[in-house]
Amino acid sequence: xTGAAGSIGTGQVARAAPDGYTLIYGGLNTHVIxxxxxxxKYNVLNDFEPIALTTTVPLLIVAKxxxxxxxxxxxxxxxxxxxxxxxxxxxxxxxxxxxxxxFFQRETGTRMGFVPYRxxxxxxxxxxxxxxxxxxxxxxxxxxxxHAGTIRAYAVTAKNRLAVAPDIPTVDEAGLPGFxxxxxxxxxxxxxxxxxxxxxxxxxxxxxxADPTVRSRIADIGQEIFPPERQTPQALAAxxxxxxxxxxxxxxxxxxxxx
Numbered sequence: 001x002t003g004a005a006g007s008i009g010t011g012q013v014a015r016a017a018p019d020g021y022t023l024i025y026g027g028l029n030t031h032v033i034x035x036x037x038x039x040x041k042y043n044v045l046n047d048f049e050p051i052a053l054t055t056t057v058p059l060l061i062v063a064k065x066x067x068x069x070x071x072x073x074x075x076x077x078x079x080x081x082x083x084x085x086x087x088x089x090x091x092x093x094x095x096x097x098x099x100x101x102x103f104f105q106r107e108t109g110t111r112m113g114f115v116p117y118r119x120x121x122x123x124x125x126x127x128x129x130x131x132x133x134x135x136x137x138x139x140x141x142x143x144x145x146x147h148a149g150t151i152r153a154y155a156v157t158a159k160n161r162l163a164v165a166p167d168i169p170t171v172d173e174a175g176l177p178g179f180x181x182x183x184x185x186x187x188x189x190x191x192x193x194x195x196x197x198x199x200x201x202x203x204x205x206x207x208x209x210a211d212p213t214v215r216s217r218i219a220d221i222g223q224e225i226f227p228p229e230r231q232t233p234q235a236l237a238a239x240x241x242x243x244x245x246x247x248x249x250x251x252x253x254x255x256x257x258x259x
Contacts, residue, residue, distance in 0.1 A: 006030040007038055014042035018190040020197035023051070027185040032243045033094055036251040045244075048188035049198055050236035052205040055223045056182035058158035059100050060142045060168065062151050064130045072154040072174035075134075079110035088112040089123035089132040094256055096183050097123065099247065100136035100157070102254045107179055127151055138183055139165070140222040157181045163219050182224075184243075186236050198233055206231050 010030045016022035024030065031044045061072060069075035079086055090098035097120050105111060115132050117123040120141050127135045128150045135142070139156060143165055146153040155174035156162055171179040187205060189198060208214055209225050218225055229235065 007034050007040055011042050014047040016190045018193040020193055024188050028183055031240055032247055036248045037094055037256045047191050049193045050233040051187040051189055051198055052202050052231050053186045053226045053236040055225050056184040057138050057140050057223050058156050058182045059136050060139045060156055061136055061154045062142050063134045064127055065151055067152055075154055076108045083111040086112045086133040087115050088134045089115045089127055091120035091123055092116050097137050100181050104136055143222055164222055
């Protein structure tokens with residue numbers, strides 16, 4: 001559900017009957033980023049029952065084709081040597097690309113001028129046109145342009161290379177170890193949904209994620225499925241808590257405000 005970065009639909013699910021028929025397919029934005037800077041009428045930890053952690057889409061660190069850097073180490077060195085001269089596109093305040101950009105500057109000690117767009121699609125279009133210099137964007141958005149040769153890709157923000165783009169190194173390989181970030185997705189139910197219902201829903205989701213056809217299609221669009229041991233309600237609850245502990249201080253320190 002969209003609207004106010006997904007917070008309107010998320011709130012509707014929080015208030016829905018806990019009967020297993022109203023669920024939310026959310027993730028990093030709805031259950032970690034939004035509550036860090038939006039005034040919400042629900043609590044993302046207390047008002048939902050976790051069901052299953054499903055997929056994640058890592059990001060790519062990309063730049064315009066004319067960027068004078070052949071790899072990530074060279075890019076970071078160039079940005080450090082030219083503080084505030086490069087522009088970095090984002091999908092808007094609080095968008096995952098914005099959060100990744102803040103994280104990138106913090107971890108590399110670089111400074112760039114942020115250019116917010118109304119969505120990552122507009123940002124990637126301006127990167128292709130050379131109007132902005134750098135972008136940290138979802139792999140699923142950037143890969144078609146990387147494969148077309150219209151932008152440069154320096155690294156994927158994950159521990160493993162992408163199956164659909166094995167030539168792009170990981171951040172560990174490229175010189176920015178531990179810079180992991182992905183737009184992960186998961187499914188929650190309203191609080192007080194019976195445990196038997198949660199268990200049945202989780203079993204069905206895990207069965208679907210194990211299906212070879214589903215797995216192939218998800219891989220084709222640049223997404224990765226979490227391993228079975230991480231698809232449980234308990235694993236989702238622990239992962240969400242860890243993500244909140246990681247990202248909330250970064251978001252609050254950056255002073256991100258809603259628009």
